[in-house]
Amino acid sequence: MATTTVEMSERYQRIDDRLKAGGVVVLDGGIGSELQEVGYPEKQEDRRGNYTWGSLAIEEAPDKLIEVHRRFAEAGADALETHTFALNRIFSAVELGKIDLPRDRWKDLAIESVRLVREGARKGGNPDALAVFACRTMDWPPEQQEEANDYEGTYVPLDMERYLKPLAETLANATGDDKPDVVLMEIQKEIPENLEFPDYQVFLDTGIPLWIAYRRTIGKIVGVAGETISEDGDRFGHAAKKFEEMGASAVLVNCLPPKLVDGVGTWLRQFTDITLGAYPNMGSYIFYEWDWTVCPSPDEFAAFARTWIDEGMQIIGGCCGTRPAHIRALADAVNAAAV
Numbered sequence: 001m002a003t004t005t006v007e008m009s010e011r012y013q014r015i016d017d018r019l020k021a022g023g024v025v026v027l028d029g030g031i032g033s034e035l036q037e038v039g040y041p042e043k044q045e046d047r048r049g050n051y052t053w054g055s056l057a058i059e060e061a062p063d064k065l066i067e068v069h070r071r072f073a074e075a076g077a078d079a080l081e082t083h084t085f086a087l088n089r090i091f092s093a094v095e096l097g098k099i100d101l102p103r104d105r106w107k108d109l110a111i112e113s114v115r116l117v118r119e120g121a122r123k124g125g126n127p128d129a130l131a132v133f134a135c136r137t138m139d140w141p142p143e144q145q146e147e148a149n150d151y152e153g154t155y156v157p158l159d160m161e162r163y164l165k166p167l168a169e170t171l172a173n174a175t176g177d178d179k180p181d182v183v184l185m186e187i188q189k190e191i192p193e194n195l196e197f198p199d200y201q202v203f204l205d206t207g208i209p210l211w212i213a214y215r216r217t218i219g220k221i222v223g224v225a226g227e228t229i230s231e232d233g234d235r236f237g238h239a240a241k242k243f244e245e246m247g248a249s250a251v252l253v254n255c256l257p258p259k260l261v262d263g264v265g266t267w268l269r270q271f272t273d274i275t276l277g278a279y280p281n282m283g284s285y286i287f288y289e290w291d292w293t294v295c296p297s298p299d300e301f302a303a304f305a306r307t308w309i310d311e312g313m314q315i316i317g318g319c320c321g322t323r324p325a326h327i328r329a330l331a332d333a334v335n336a337a338a339v
Contacts, residue, residue, distance in 0.1 A: 019314050025079060025314060026076055027079045027081070027279050028317055028327060030319055032083070033290035038067050047287075047288055051089060051145050068120065073129050077317065077331070078130065080117045081133075082117050082134055087106055087135060090105075114179070114180050117131040130181040131177075141153070181209070182211055193235070197242070210249055211248070217264055224281065240272040241271045243274060248274065250315055251277075253277075253278050258296060258304045264278065264311075265278070281321050281322070282320075282326065283295040283321035292321060298329035299329055301322070301329060302329040306337075
């Protein structure tokens with residue numbers, strides 16, 4: 001199988017050198033949940049309608065997004081995600097007439113999201129932090145996204161011709177600091193039995209390094225609270241090997257409770273030599289809102305992370321609910337171990 005040629009930015013080359021030397025890269029924390037903390041949406045009663053999970057803040061509240069990125073950069077994150085995980089929902093909502101924006105505005109927002117990361121990184125004292133473009137190739141059907149908690153179906157592929165290919169082209173054609181250093185597929189779900197991934201190939205063809213993250217533990221798909229959705233044995237392991245063969249740069253698990261990450265690194269290493277990572281959630285999800293009432297402390301999170309690092313995971317961060325204090329504790333632990 002031919003491997004796609006990866007064109008690394010100078011920032012990514014430094015990170016790649018660290019990974020190849022066995023080092024650890026610190027990813028940021030939960031952007032959508034931290035946006036809630038800095039006041040987006042401004043009114044608590046509007047949070048349930050926040051089905052773009054804050055992606056509209058790129059348009060409506062860019063200064064608040066910069067502040068979130070600044071907090072995580074200052075906390076010690078080496079890599080900062082754009083807040084574009086749900087950019088596809090802006091695309092769909094505009095198509096359905098639910099959001100009043102120009103039809104192709106979502107492409108501008110993709111690039112603007114990278115600029116916001118760069119600005120937050122500079123303000124946080126880490127201008128060399130990676131800009132990690134977060135996206136996905138599957139989601140609830142567009143007409144179900146506002147009430148996804150009550151939808152009994154599963155994810156469906158996003159529109160290849162009208163969304164995925166134009167998005168990949170937009171990123172590939174970006175120049176200078178507008179181009180992300182990495183593309184990260186987040187909270188991917190079903191893995192086809194034939195292990196064919198034309199959606200990922202579209203992004204690999206851009207030449208931008210690709211990281212692929214699934215909400216999975218050993219042998220199963222899980223939900224945001226760790227509940228089992230379905231079991232499929234070793235399919236994730238075989239998929240990780242396929243991703244390595246295709247030319248992806250890393251495989252991660254994300255947005256599942258920390259305890260369910262334990263053992264995943266050791267298990268995946270049976271199948272692949274690709275770089276591995278994890279960024280779990282913390283607290284509880286309440287319909288486009290996050291609750292920190294029950295949440296591991298920063299020190300507890302750092303202890304979890306040390307276990308995953310011992311298993312060979314090298315890209316570590318947090319998903320929804322993970323605060324800057326958690327990332328600071330993680331960065332401190334990583335730096336202490338490197339001395």
